[in-house]
Amino acid sequence: MRRPEQHGFVVAQLFLALAITTFPGNAQKSASAASPHALDMSLHSPESVGFSAERLERLHALMQRSVDDKQFAGIVTLLARHGKIVDYRTYGARDMASGAPMTKDTIFRDFSMTKPVTAVAMMILYEQGKWLPTDPIAKYVPEFAHLKVFNGTDSDGRMILVDPEHQPTMAELMSHTAGFSYGFFGDTPVDRMIRDANLFGAKDLKEFIDKLAQIPLLYQPGKGWTYSVSMDIEGYIVEKLSGKSLPDFMQENIYTPLGMKDAGFYVPDEKRDRFATNYYWDGKDGITDRPNGNLPQRDYSKPPTLASGGGGMVSTIEDYYRFAQMLANGGELSGARVLAPASVHLMTSNHLSPAIIDGGYGIGSQRIRPGFGYGYNCAVEYDPAMANLPDGKDTFLWDGAAGTWFWVDPTNDIVFIGMIQRMNGHGPSLQYLSRAEVYQALLDPSK
Secondary structure (H helix, E strand, O other): OOOOOOOOHHHHHHHHHHHHHHOOOOHHHHHHHHHHHHOOOOEOOHHHHOEOHHHHHHHHHHHHHHHHOOOOOEEEEEEEEOOEEEEEEEEEEEEOOOOEEOOOOOEEEOHHHHHHHHHHHHHHHHHOOOOOOOOEHHHOOHHHOOOOEEEEEOOOOOEEEEOOOOOOEHHHHHOOOOOOOOOOOOOOHHHHHHHHHOHHHOOOHHHHHHHHOOOOEOOOOOOOOOOOOHHHHHHHHHHHHHOOOHHHHHHHHHHHHHOOOOOEOOOOHHHHHHEOOOEEEOOOOOEEOOOOOOOOOOOOOOOOOOOOOOOOOEEOHHHHHHHHHHHHOOOEEOOEEOOOHHHHHHHOOOOOOHHHHOOOOEEOOEEOEOOEEEOOOOEEEOOOOOOOOOOOOOEEEEEOOOOOEEEEEOOOOEEEEEEOOEEOOOOOOHHHHHHHHHHHOEOOOOO
């Protein structure tokens, strides 16, 4: 994988000196904090890395049509290859009522695109020797030592509970196969218990865990795949193993080293004018700013007492590009090393068994099937052609409830980020339509 271009020695030393002055006593951390500013965010010729500028107009037409048809208020997209940005566009409005245009520094609710960031936090702790994939979750969350497993209902409608065949493991937690659920997307007795427990109304992650420990697993660990609260459990584990809050750990170990200057778990007052309005599919032919659906509503105006590792982040598209490009580079960005290549590979490899791959599982646009599996907190295309996708082998990806999406294609060294803010409903699948338009424009992959 090729690394992004970096500025000269003098500029790097200047930023290093400033960082050390600002954060005395930790020169090594300061060096990591300084170097991200060297990232090249300028626009390069598509032809310089094998794309056709003419054919990329089809991508632009798709995005503009989606806004003109009032499917979405606004969109921002970014396409990079070999660490060079070759397409970076805004469409429509950040807020329809005021007419504020969509801008490149707009702040978005990432929702489930928080999950891969939480995976990186976990992998940092993995590299520090603080957990192993084979460890039982209860080693770090003893409240889960006596979890039961739902096994149907009796003739009176009461839940039948049995012991787990084995304690759910950390690898199962990170691949959504441990047996937990979300409560939002199903109507089993377990899902109803989760909804009744109001997990996300807990005052903090400890109360969240205490409530969850009273609810049985939906199935035997390792025997299914269900989109779940697993990454919120990971957030709690990050806090326990690091001794820091999840937002503070991410700030220190991910956001600051990578230069993700607007990433976080809330939007402070001085940035609120850049925060995109969140829209909702109206169930007919357009969008509304009136909430609907069953997902919990959040106040982003202040730091949360319960920081959600599964869906609490906000960021700009540049912030998320820096994160994704770090993964594309094997764990580093402009000299800031976050993970080793081996850890990125472990995170972004398929961890689902053939039985689960063939089980018909999935969520939203992401359907698990032959060729399309799941790693640690992200989907993995281990055989894209088998999955009827144009990407390169081992492409990894995820999306968010408000329509944000990204993918990293290590075979073709491509990173793509798309940001919108529209919840639920149907409409154009920009995530997959954009794939077709990107790859039809890649005419010389050898460059």
